[in-house]
Amino acid sequence: MNITLRPIDDTNREAVIALNVREDQPFVAPNDVSLRQFAETEAEAPGVARPFAIYADEELVGFCMFIFDPEDEDEEDRYYLWRFMIDQRYQGKGYGQAAMDEIIRYFKDRGADRLYLSTEPENARGLHVYHKAGFRETGVIDDDEAVLMRMLQGPRKLVKDFYGLDVDKALHIQGKKDYGVSIAVSDDEGDLSTYCAGSGRYGQDFPVNPDMLFQAGSVSKPMFALTLLRYADKGKIDLDADISGVVPEFVKKGPVTFAALLSHTAGYNVHGFPGYPAAHEPLSLEDVLSGKGNTPRLRRIRPYGKQHMYSGGGITLAELAFTRITGTTLRDAFQKEVAEPLGLVRTGYFQPLDEDKLANAAFGGRLAQKEDLAHGYHYYPEHAAAGLWTTPTELVKVGLALSRSYRRGGFLKKKTARRMMEPVLDNYGLCIYRGVNHPEMAYHGGWNEGFLTEWNFSLKEDLCVASMINRATVAADEAHAETAFDIYQNAKE
Numbered sequence: 001m002n003i004t005l006r007p008i009d010d011t012n013r014e015a016v017i018a019l020n021v022r023e024d025q026p027f028v029a030p031n032d033v034s035l036r037q038f039a040e041t042e043a044e045a046p047g048v049a050r051p052f053a054i055y056a057d058e059e060l061v062g063f064c065m066f067i068f069d070p071e072d073e074d075e076e077d078r079y080y081l082w083r084f085m086i087d088q089r090y091q092g093k094g095y096g097q098a099a100m101d102e103i104i105r106y107f108k109d110r111g112a113d114r115l116y117l118s119t120e121p122e123n124a125r126g127l128h129v130y131h132k133a134g135f136r137e138t139g140v141i142d143d144d145e146a147v148l149m150r151m152l153q154g155p156r157k158l159v160k161d162f163y164g165l166d167v168d169k170a171l172h173i174q175g176k177k178d179y180g181v182s183i184a185v186s187d188d189e190g191d192l193s194t195y196c197a198g199s200g201r202y203g204q205d206f207p208v209n210p211d212m213l214f215q216a217g218s219v220s221k222p223m224f225a226l227t228l229l230r231y232a233d234k235g236k237i238d239l240d241a242d243i244s245g246v247v248p249e250f251v252k253k254g255p256v257t258f259a260a261l262l263s264h265t266a267g268y269n270v271h272g273f274p275g276y277p278a279a280h281e282p283l284s285l286e287d288v289l290s291g292k293g294n295t296p297r298l299r300r301i302r303p304y305g306k307q308h309m310y311s312g313g314g315i316t317l318a319e320l321a322f323t324r325i326t327g328t329t330l331r332d333a334f335q336k337e338v339a340e341p342l343g344l345v346r347t348g349y350f351q352p353l354d355e356d357k358l359a360n361a362a363f364g365g366r367l368a369q370k371e372d373l374a375h376g377y378h379y380y381p382e383h384a385a386a387g388l389w390t391t392p393t394e395l396v397k398v399g400l401a402l403s404r405s406y407r408r409g410g411f412l413k414k415k416t417a418r419r420m421m422e423p424v425l426d427n428y429g430l431c432i433y434r435g436v437n438h439p440e441m442a443y444h445g446g447w448n449e450g451f452l453t454e455w456n457f458s459l460k461e462d463l464c465v466a467s468m469i470n471r472a473t474v475a476a477d478e479a480h481a482e483t484a485f486d487i488y489q490n491a492k493e
Contacts, residue, residue, distance in 0.1 A: 001095070003102045005052040005064065008035070012053050016063050019087040027120035031063050034083045038065060045069070049082070054099045061095045062086040064103060068110070075161060076147070079107055081117035084126070091125070100133040104152065113153040118145035139167075141194040141210050162195040163187075163490040170483045171469060171476070173198040179471040180208035180362065183484075184392035186400060186464045187491040194393060200362035200470060201376060203369060213346060213353075213361040214468035215377060216388040217446025218272070219395065219453045220349070221315055223338065224330060224384035225262050225431035226398070226412070228322055229420060230337040233413050236326065239430075243321045250289050250298055250317055260305060261318040262431050263424035267302035270295050270313025273386050275378025275449050277371045278352060283381040285320040289313070293381070308426035312385035315431070319384035330383045341411065342397050347390040349383040361389070362470045364450020378449045386448055392466035399457030399464030402442070406459050421459060441488070445481060447472055454484035463492055 008016055017035070021028045034051065041049040048069045054062035067080035081103060086096045107115050117135065119126050135148040136158050149158060160166045163185065167173070171181055180198030187193070196208040216223070231237040237258065244254030260266040273295055276283075283293050291297030298313045319330055326333060331349040339347055346357075353361060353375075363376025380387040404410045405417035412420070420430040421442055427434050435441035440460045446453035452472050457464035467484040469476065 001056045001098055003095070003098045004055045005102060005106060006055055008051050008053050012060065015060050016053050019060070019063055019085065021085055022088045022091065025123070025125065027123055028085050028126075029083060031083075031085070034063070034065055051083075054086070054095075054102075056090070056095055056098070060087075061090040062099055064099070066103075066106075068107075068112075070111070075114070076116050076149075079112040079115050081115060084117070096129045097132060100129055104133065104150070108152045114149055114151050114159065116147060116149050118142055118147045120144070121146045138162075139195050139197040141196070143192065160197075162193075163487045165483060165486055165490070167195060167483060168197050171479055175199075176205045176207070177203055179365075179469060180206075181467065181469045182208050182210060182212055182214065182362075182392050183465070183467040183487065184210065184396045185466075185487060185491050186396050186462060188461050188463050190462060192393070192396065201368060202363065202366050202470070208362070209360070210393055211346060211360060211391055213357060213389045213391060214453065214470065215362075215364060215380075215386075215446075215448040215451040216390050216395070216453045216468070217386055217448040217451055218312070219390075219444050219446040219455050220384060220386050220388035221262075221312075221431040222444050222455075223334065223347075223388050223390075223398070224315065224319065224322075225420060226402070227330065227334045227337050228258060228262070228318070229412055229416050229430070231322075231326065231333075233416050237322075239419075243325070246321045246324050247317060249286075250320075252300075256304075256317075258318055258321070259424075259430065261311075261314045263428060264308050264310050264314060265305050265425055266311070266314050267300045267304050267306070267309060268311040268314035268317065269299055269301045270316075271310055272312045272447075273380060273382045275380045275386065278375035278377055278379050279372060280379050282352075285316060285323070285381070288316055288382055289320065308424070308428055312382060315385040316382045319382075322384075338398070342394075342401055344390075344394045344397060347388065347394045347398075349387045350389045351381060351383055351387040352379050353377065353389060357389070362451070362468075364448065364470055365472055367450050376450070380448065386446075390468075392468050395453075395455050395466035396457075396464045399455060399466065400462055403457050403459055403462060403464070406442075445477075447477060452477055452480050454481055456484055456488045458488075458492065461492075463488070465491060 017032045038049045051065040065083040072078045135150045138147045140147040180200045183195040194210040199206045200208045239259040242255035244251040244256045289298045368376030401411040405412040443456040454467045465488040
């Protein structure tokens, strides 16, 4: 067959609009919609969008539309296959593959070095054609579509580029059975993009996907603070009230306030928690604070209110006081006050992790090989300090809600959000850091056994970056923090 790409004009426009795909391909946009989008783009940037009718000899069989803009600063936006469809009458007969070859030739002949496209991950027929033509997933999910790329000039190596970074190289993500990473970004233009690479379970071919659950480590703390502040906004919690009488067995001398505990200025010990093997018997908050677990008994070791000393133990004491005052668990309170209002369906203090969530949960580091092949993660009874499971996409939702609350009120009252973000000592507010050299940025990191999290968001605009990996070493932590910050800076620009 002889495939040709022909301009759309008055002689074939109606015939192109009449082309249709199969009923089980709802993700393919109708051609009249595509042509309207072409007209809109043409009015703003003449010559950038290029629609074509696809002919096999003299028979009209399909439609395609490109973005061809060599001057665009973003490499991903220079050469893009925006639309591609073959009429249902001609599918399965080789027309799609032949047309794809002709499309690739079009770009090659005009000097393009690479070609991008995006499609629904469920578009099995389309993915078959794209893979056969040499396209490969970049790991980026943009507006729920998987982004694929094919090199047109030079070696056929997939070029990784997520907000100007080769994430795999920076984080040493190698192969299908190595460690993995999941990143979500809402940039200053309001676009949500995700990037996934590697394996969610070391030693297994278990590709990371945007909905995969990771442990958030100490990012659990600001989520606890957010829950508590929702109660404060309703007048059910007083941040500055002495709560020593609520937890008298752990406070020999008051006062103690939620504000002091959340800002790590109450002087308590126990920096962090190592967790327990997943099958460990349940422990209560009282057990943890009494030293019956694998950490020392909670006690005050520094003067109250005089210095910032990071204390997961102090956060756990705050959680105990919170549960006693409210008569509810943190898991239930977070679900009602944060998850449901923000539309979070995969985030919660799941300790232990529910079995129905296990199928799409990452394992931390090599814990599966070392401890439990079926449950490669630790159990954290210290929910507020370290017990959150979530996804980067849902952390971004929370970051945006906090940013908007800080600027104009909303999910939290403006006054409450500003108090949370205002540093108390050492640039730390109520379970949140402020950037020393970037005061417009709020952030928190997390480190659980086998898991690392970075969460950065702007207080000036709708901009948030959340990144999670299933590898926890000092070197990985440094590289991860630097990568997340670089993505934040590039997304801001």
